[in-house]
Amino acid sequence: MCNFVFLILFMLEKKTIAYERAVLIGVITKDQDEAKSKEYLDELEFLTYTAGGEVVKRFTQKIDVPNPKTFIGTGKMDEVEQFVKSNDIGSVIFDDELSPSQQKNIERLLKCKIIDRTGLILDIFAQRAKTSYARTQVELAQYQYLLPRLTGLWTHLERQRGGIGMRGPGETEIETDRRIVRDKIALLRKKMVTIDKQMAVQRGNRGALIRVALVGYTNVGKSTLMNVISKSEVFAENKLFATLDTTVRKVVIGNLPFLLSDTVGFIRKLPTQLVDSFKSTLDEVREADLLLHVVDISHPNFEDHIASVNQILSEIKSGDKPTVMVFNKIDAYTHETIDSDDLVTEKTKAHYTLDDWKKTWMNSSAEDVLFISALNKENLDEFKRKVYTVVREIHVTRFPYNNFLYPDYEDLQ
Numbered sequence: 124m125c126n127f128v129f130l131i132l133f134m135l136e137k138k139t140i141a142y143e144r145a146v147l148i149g150v151i152t153k154d155q156d157e158a159k160s161k162e163y164l165d166e167l168e169f170l171t172y173t174a175g176g177e178v179v180k181r182f183t184q185k186i187d188v189p190n191p192k193t194f195i196g197t198g199k200m201d202e203v204e205q206f207v208k209s210n211d212i213g214s215v216i217f218d219d220e221l222s223p224s225q226q227k228n229i230e231r232l233l234k235c236k237i238i239d240r241t242g243l244i245l246d247i248f249a250q251r252a253k254t255s256y257a258r259t260q261v262e263l264a265q266y267q268y269l270l271p272r273l274t275g276l277w278t279h280l281e282r283q284r285g286g287i288g289m290r291g292p293g294e295t296e297i298e299t300d301r302r303i304v305r306d307k308i309a310l311l312r313k314k315m316v317t318i319d320k321q322m323a324v325q326r327g328n329r330g331a332l333i334r335v336a337l338v339g340y341t342n343v344g345k346s347t348l349m350n351v352i353s354k355s356e357v358f359a360e361n362k363l364f365a366t367l368d369t370t371v372r373k374v375v376i377g378n379l380p381f382l383l384s385d386t387v388g389f390i391r392k393l394p395t396q397l398v399d400s401f402k403s404t405l406d407e408v409r410e411a412d413l414l415l416h417v418v419d420i421s422h423p424n425f426e427d428h429i430a431s432v433n434q435i436l437s438e439i440k441s442g443d444k445p446t447v448m449v450f451n452k453i454d455a456y457t458h459e460t461i462d463s464d465d466l467v468t469e470k471t472k473a474h475y476t477l478d479d480w481k482k483t484w485m486n487s488s489a490e491d492v493l494f495i496s497a498l499n500k501e502n503l504d505e506f507k508r509k510v511y512t513v514v515r516e517i518h519v520t521r522f523p524y525n526n527f528l529y530p531d532y533e534d535l536q
């Protein structure tokens with residue numbers, strides 16, 4: 124095995140990544156106005172922070188078609204280059220996915236680490252994967268991401284060596300590297316098949332209990348809610364992707380037992396490699412009887428988050444499951460106000476109170492809707508009543524002879 128592959132293996136093994144000083148790059152396009160671009164960069168900054176980096180500066184460019192070679196235009200790239208050189212920048216992080224050749228070209232120009240959104244998310248997953256099961260899933264996704272990028276990286280090294288006379292052997296070595304990575308992918312896939320089978324057996328062993336899954340954007344409070352409801356201790360913190368493994372707990376509301384699972388959070392443009400390799404984790408969602416879609420209503424982009432989650436749910440063929448929308452963090456919800464003598468400012472969603480929101484699509488929504496604070500334990504009784512009622516409905520449809528066992532929630536006490 125040549126040194127280069129060792130280097131890659133080393134990179135994949137490493138658990139902490141020293142980004143430290145980073146620069147972000149985003150674009151403004153026809154479909155992505157300045158405000159949207161800012162929102163996306165805010166999220167990218169949070170991702171960078173989660174990965175252990177500090178954002179020193181953001182660059183944005185108005186561009187409709189990305190430059191095929193360097194993604195952003197030459198002039199903007201010069202600006203970035205100057206800044207990177209004079210400010211000791213370790214990595215430049217792009218909000219969009221770069222092609223392998225763009226990544227290579229930019230790396231040559233800026234001579235620092237170039238990371239795109241997918242790469243950044245993969246790094247966070249790698250840092251956070253605790254169990255060997257989660258690590259296998261992440262490693263598979265990383266190798267899949269790496270495979271098309273091997274040529275570029277190799278050419279880059281070759282250049283450093285001077286290159287003359289290296290072409291023949293160089294190309295052979297690329298092929299060798301590719302084969303090694305492909306073999307590794309094949310091996311990890313096999314390992315995943317075994318794991319998938321084990322997980323399926325485990326899920327099968329859980330018997331006739333109704334399965335409820337907490338789903339939602341990352342950092343919305345799924346694990347916090349799980350802890351409150353099941354009195355278990357699931358790791359929750361104010362960083363993205365705190366949870367990578369699924370935790371399943373038996374929960375009893377009233378006298379009605381069911382299984383509640385807490386699982387990986389979703390994000391806009393979740394790398395497809397991750398959706399594929401997290402199949403087994405996502406199977407928990409796929410096989411659930413009921414979804415509790417948790418939303419952080421205090422986040423200014425919560426409607427976008429809902430759309431991203433719904434898109435991923437339909438990608439994993441779970442878009443039409445019975446769902447309860449759980450709007451969490453009502454304690455942290457704030458809105459702008461318009462003074463009574465202000466006749467100019469138009470009322471927008473930023474001015475909505477919670478009551479205003481309740482009158483919008485949330486009211487007409489076909490699904491059930493709840494407003495809670497998992498942190499302050501507000502409206503948890505309503506949450507329990509709703510979940511009890513919906514789970515009971517599924518239960519008695521499935522096991523009609525058990526009907527008499529479960530009275531109305533109000534009659535339980």
Ligand SMILES: Nc1nc2c(ncn2[C@@H]2O[C@H](COP(=O)(O)OP(=O)(O)OP(=O)(O)O)[C@@H](O)[C@H]2O)c(=O)[nH]1
Nearest residue numbers: 342343344345346347359360364365366388497498
């Ligand atoms: N203000 C407020 N904060 C909350 C509430 N619920 C959770 N949080 C906070 O939100 C952050 C994220 O909570 P988690 O429970 O880890 O969120 P998660 O959805 O499991 O996140 P991932 O596992 O990363 O997808 C933590 O800092 C929680 O303390 C709430 O009702 N109000």
Ligand SMILES: [Mg+2]
Nearest residue numbers: 345346365366
């Ligand atoms: Mg969590």
